[in-house]
Amino acid sequence: MLKKLKLNAVAADLAAVRALLNSRSIEEDPIGVYQFEQRKEELERQLQEINETNEAHASLAIFFGGGPVQGSRGINADFAGGALEDVQELIKKCLATRELGALAERGRVPLRGNAQLLVTDVARGSFGFVLEEAGGEMPLIDTVLKDVVDEVAELISNIASSDEPDFQSATESLDGRILLSLRQFFRRLDESEATVRVVEKDRDFLLDRGAVNRARTRTEAIEIDERGEEFEGTLFLLPDSKRFELHTQWGGESTTLVGPxxxxxxxxxxxxxxxxxxxxxxxxxPRTAWSVRIKVREIRERGRAPRTAYTLVKLLRPSRKAH
Structure with a gap:
């Protein structure tokens, strides 16, 4: 099971045991207090063990609510299958974009097999699914697919966010084919009057009906054209905030490009x-001029002026001494 779900379950049990202990005294119920103390120590040990576990494989839990769900009894099969396929397509496209750069406008997505997740559990409450990366032994460091699943979860959250800067940040990382998959996912949720909760790594968020509709409206209002270009100039990096600033020449004029x-x-x-x-x-x-590859996106949204977003995707080589 997903590490965060394990933590949540054990923490809930621990809170319940502590509440029971607080409601008893050793004079009134010595056996009960002893048993609950033992249970509390066991749960605290489990909590520590789970916290110390390194979860290096990709894992993701998706809970659905609303129209397609009948309590904890079941979920509409067509909806569930389609929604999971939408999420899997998002992950495949994000992995291919990460590994190969921009995707072709049409055609088969490369590296599809590398992005395959397994449904390993059914989660109750609303109705949800636990998806995990295939593989045997747990690697010592995070897999590439885990990083990609983290990106997808963050992207879904930011596209639906009521915070405009979060949404603007999300559009900086979109390409045309990823946008199509997001559009399909949120359209499916909205038309089915569904809600969705996503649990991944330390992230746990719920998109209610308003957030789902907002995300659908946004994704249907965006059009994106993108290309990769090589630039040379003086580069400043801020790894903690994951931002860059490049002083370069473009179109015969000095310009500064900034972005993630x-x-x-x-x-x-x-x-x-x-x-x-x-x-x-x-x-x-910054002590040496660098040649870099930057993804340039022309973003058009209905009712807004077009804008250009830049993402630094690769450091190619130092080129010459900066002046």
């Missing part, structure tokens, strides 16, 4: 072993 930094760039800075590259100190980067 992709996780791949953060991996380059950290010098993760599978990349076969030495770590890069962000403080040294």
């Amino acid at each position: 930094v992709s996780r791949d760039v953060l991996r380059q800075l950290a010098g993760e072993p599978e990349l076969g590259e030495a770590p890069i100190d962000p403080r040294d980067v």
Whole structure:
């Protein structure tokens, strides 16, 4: 089961046992107090063990409520199958975009098999499903798919957020085919009058009917054109806030490009072993001009002026001494 769901379940049991202990005294019920003390110690031990567990595989829990759900008894099969397929498509496209850059406008999504999740449990309450990455032994470090699932959960949350900056941040990371999958997912939820709760890693959020409708309206109002371009200039990186600033020449004029930094760039800075590259100190980067690859997105939304968003996707090479 997903680590956060385990934590929630054990924490709820522990709170109930503590409440029972507080309602008893050793004079009135010595055996009951002794038993509940033993149970409390056992739950506290379980809580510590779960907290110390490294969950390196991708895992995600999705709970549905509203129209398609009949209490804890069941869920409309067509809706459940379609919604899970929408989420799986999002994960596949985000993985392919991360590994290969921009996707073609049409055609089969590459690396589909690498993004496959298994339904490993059915979660009650509302009605939900636990999805986990296939694989045997738990790796020592987070898998790429775990990072991608984290991105997808964050994306779903931010697209539906009532906080405008969160939504604007989400649009900076969208491409056309990911937008299509988001549009399909939120349209399915909205037309079925469904709600959705997503639990992943430390994230746990509920999208009620208003949030679902807001997300559908937004995704249907957006059109995105994107391309990858190579730039050269003086680069400043802020890894903690995952932002960059590039002073460069574009169209014969000096300009400054700012935006988010992709996780791949953060991996380059950290010098993760599978990349076969030495770590890069962000403080040294501005001392030398760099050639970089930037994803340029032209974003058009109904009722708003078009805007351009930039994402730093790769550090290519140092080019020359900066002046």
